[in-house]
Amino acid sequence: MPDESQDPSANTQAFRAFAQQNEPAEPARNNLVLIIGGAAAVLVVVVVVVVVAFLVM
Template sequence: MPKNEQDPAGSTQQFRAFANRGDAPPSRPNTGLIIGGAAVLLVVIVVVALLVV
């Protein structure tokens, strides 16, 4: 028997798992990034307001 013989059943099973995987779910917006950006923007606005007064 050759040493590099592959099991066709294993390959078929792997292909079926790949084919049945389906499309990836749509990505949702990163809520943490949005909240962090809003917090940074708020801090910048407060600092600018304190410097102007």
């Protein structure tokens, strides 16, 4: 059963080329988006607590 792709470990030069491949760096997450999301989550929790407290009275 022939393989469709070459095994890089079968050839030292191919393995070195495979091992030294540069993976694309993941883009850094924007801290502003994280801060806005956290603030929105806190705001939702506060609104829910206030509404529940108002309904209980």
